[in-house]
Amino acid sequence: MLNLVLFGPPGAGKGTQSQKLIDKFQLVHLSTGDLLRGEIAKGSVLGLEAKKLMDEGKLVPDEVVIGMISNKLVENSDVKGFIFDGFPRTVAQAEALDTLLGNHNQKISTMISLEVDNEELEKRLLLRGKDSGRPDDANPEVIRKRIAEYQSKTTPVANYYNQQGKLNTVYGIGTIDEIFSKISDVVEQIK
Ligand code: B4P
Numbered sequence: 001m002l003n004l005v006l007f008g009p010p011g012a013g014k015g016t017q018s019q020k021l022i023d024k025f026q027l028v029h030l031s032t033g034d035l036l037r038g039e040i041a042k043g044s045v046l047g048l049e050a051k052k053l054m055d056e057g058k059l060v061p062d063e064v065v066i067g068m069i070s071n072k073l074v075e076n077s078d079v080k081g082f083i084f085d086g087f088p089r090t091v092a093q094a095e096a097l098d099t100l101l102g103n104h105n106q107k108i109s110t111m112i113s114l115e116v117d118n119e120e121l122e123k124r125l126l127l128r129g130k131d132s133g134r135p136d137d138a139n140p141e142v143i144r145k146r147i148a149e150y151q152s153k154t155t156p157v158a159n160y161y162n163q164q165g166k167l168n169t170v171y172g173i174g175t176i177d178e179i180f181s182k183i184s185d186v187v188e189q190i191k
Pocket of ligand 1: 009010011012013014015016017032033034036053054057058059060061062065085086087088089090093124125127128136146172173174175176179
């Protein structure tokens with residue numbers, strides 16, 4: 001199985017590049033952001049609790065997102081592999097993912113980390129906020145909070161995978177196709 005972690009700050013292009021990776025490598029896309037927005041749309045208890053945190057630019061508790069991913073791994077047992085998009089976002093989530101995959105005799109193949117400076121991130125997210133309807137993209141203060149959450153809680157995850165020899169950094173500024181080509185090169189090397 002080919003199991004990829006697509007990593008990077010909010011607005012780095014994770015969701016955008018995931019769509020192209022799914023088409024090229026026939027992987028199942030697991031985006032915790034999309035799963036949480038699905039719960040919000042359904043109006044579930046989990047969704048209502050998550051919405052409050054997401055609207056403030058904060059991370060949702062580890063056990064919530066780990067539970068969602070665990071369910072999805074069970075539902076998709078016979079696939080070519082997964083793209084984990086926006087997950088793991090804390091070291092506790094990364095450890096839990098290793099355990100969950102280990103239970104299915106699987107592991108993470110590699111991590112691709114998209115590098116984009118803060119000024120560009122803010123610009124992209126505000127632009128998307130104009131028509132996405134996502135409250136967390138509409139407010140510059142919330143965007144800055146998300147970037148700060150990333151810097152304090154999520155950046156240690158890169159080191160976690162680096163220690164396993166699985167970290168690949170890709171410069172995330174340029175056209176979507178240019179960036180995709182660099183990501184594809186990394187994936188082809190480990191296939
Ligand atoms: P996510 O849904 O993961 O959203 P995101 O970080 O904003 O990234 P996304 O993938 O959507 O954007 P992309 O970079 O592709 O998370 C939202 C919230 O959910 C979090 O803040 C948190 O509260 C919660 N959450 C999710 N997962 C969690 C977890 N594991 N633990 C705890 N909480 C969790 O694209 C951004 C924009 O840039 C787009 O408009 C795109 O068109 C544009 N773009 C992309 N590539 C570009 C390029 N090369 N040039 C110009 N623009 C580009």
